[in-house]
Amino acid sequence: MVWMQSGFSGRTGLCLLLLLAMAAPALAAKPPLFELKTLDGAIYRLSDDLGEAVIIFDFWATWCKPCLREMPHINQIYERFKDRGLRAYAVSIDEAASKSKIAPTIKRYKFTLPVLVDENQSVIRKYNPSKNVPYLVIIGKDGEILREFNGYKPGDEKLVEEIVEKACSDSTGFKPVESTERNRDESGTTGISSP
Amino acid sequence: MKHTVLSSIAIIAVLLLPFPSHAGMFEGFNFSGTFESVYWSHDPDDWTEDVDPLYDGPYTSLENNLSLLVDWKKWFAEIRLRSMIYDDPIHYDPRTREHETDLEIFKATAGYRHNRFTITAGDFYKSIAHGIAMYVQEDKELNIDRTLRGGMLEVPTAHLDITVFGGDIRWYKFRDEIREKIFDEFKIEDRIVGGRLLGKLPFGIDVGATYTRARIYEVIRDELESEDVTVSGGDLAIRGLLSGRLDFYTEYARLNWDEDEPFGNNVEDGEAIYASITAYTGGFTILTEYKDYDYWEYRYTRPPTADRDDEEADIYDIRGFRLKIDYFLPSTNTLIYISGGRFDNHAHESSYQIVTRNRIDHIYGGIEQTWDKLYxxxxxxxxxxxxxxxxxxxxxxxxxxxxxxxxSLNLFYEYKYTGNEDRDAGQIIAEKDEHKSYLTYSVSPWFALSIHYNKHVIAQRNRPDEKDNWVACEAVVTPISALSLSLMYGELPPGLICSGGQCRIVPAFEGIQAMLTYRF
Known part of the structure; x- marks a missing residue:
């Protein structure tokens, strides 16, 4: 093999792996800021939400079967904890070809999660450059990423619930939210505001 | 010198990884990225040079990608470094047919988000409306990743969104004379400039207008030739009619070539019409769509469709209706859906030569049920x-x-049959049964173990020694949430991979695939 003859024998890859693993603990866990449109055209800004509440972003697509298996659980968690300070968003990465299926899917499954539309996939590329979905990220009240879930395996929702419950129980910086819909009509305190 | 590629990537990654810890002065600084390394070793058991001298021969490949993303206040930047190494240059990339490269900057983007506008320079993706007039996006399933390299300005306002953009789309096309082992590589750099206005009216009404101008290159008789084309159109979306029970969408676009016979083909200017009405009532969602695409032969389009996502959708010459009805029963967690469509082509003399009307009747349906422990x-x-x-x-x-x-346990099974009843009809396809299955055992979130079994029953074989049965096993380990390691060993059959109505042929594979993904 040419590349083997040229001196690569796996040592470089192993070194890289070790160095990556060593470097990991030094990393900051601040989520990248972004703006996205909601399904009804309003603008959502993470900067308005960050540090205010526990936040879940669940990246999904209408064609992604594991996403549709996961989302009912996340929707239940959202319903259970939204009055305790959880703000959860289903971020659709459907592109133009399937964008028309977002609203029917949301209505079909009776999801109550607010939906953000990442049509150009610019936001998921910041969070998960491999762009695999489902991809779920939980952000704590201190504005730092608590946990990421790349893919969905049955049982992950239990872990999500445990993390959310613990995060919501932490009273530091807690600001109660009654409902996303209600706040949207006020002054955009959930981060959703009219354009 | 190939090892220097990997060393370079390693050094860059290691230098940059701890950067945030030294960057306290940059408040709001966000840094993230991914390193992905994929190794393929294809070594077919029964391969002989006499049967197929090139495409089924053994090869080894290694691809490394390092993506780095930076967000600081209103600035953002991304760079992706890539190296692709193949031990047999004839094979190039077995999946994408991309060329071998030493370390290269595959993508580079920088931009600024102001409250009133966003400006992007470098590589970016862009699709317009529902993808008829323009579609340039990455498709991970199909391994397509082309970007516009240029600039874009987006100005959103309360009632009007304005977008202007322009850039080159780079990709490669190969001419290969298999027996002679002659390879030519053509670097294609199509150019697109354009703009879009989107008016946001009361009552959930959006009205859009799009104009793009493109120079498209094609390899004709071993030379690169270009044609200029204008794509223009409009779209209308009305959401939430009848107290939220009805959504309406329609789009119209035209494709006007400057020359009468672009690239010497007997094609006319193209036209595309799409319309859909979606109604919601009780547990029902009813989608009706109409499409009429005529001479819609354009490289950067991907029209919407309610066809199955995992099958190829015709887009060049087709017209007809489709109805899709979904019914969801919350009390039992049951979803039932059924869809039927009837389509024709336009019966142009140049299309299908012998067959004047190629009527397609397509029905599909499904049921999804979730019990306590079973889906x-x-x-x-x-x-x-x-x-x-x-x-x-x-x-x-x-x-x-x-x-x-x-x-958990996951069992998946897929069956496909294709066949001709009348072999005098003008187009003959091989009669084929394909069975695909896998069984996966997962322990969330740490590991998953899968066994794949595929069986092909083909009436008329292209190659007498083609396999009937294909077996492979795969393990995925996630020791920490940021790191994923996967290893596949065995045989995977050739076939089609489809995503969003577009498909790609993948060759057979026998050997080892290994992948490492690290996110930071």
């Missing part, structure tokens, strides 16, 4: 090309059983 999704579809007497059947079964909260 089941069954689908079945039947597509008939009436004039050709050609039949396609497609069924799937997906079963997930949650043994405990962490342990």
């Amino acid at each position: 089941v999704h069954l689908t079945y579809g039947n597509k008939e090309y009436k004039t050709l007497n050609e039949t396609h059947r497609h069924g799937t079964g997906d079963f997930v059983y949650n043994i405990t909260t962490r342990h």
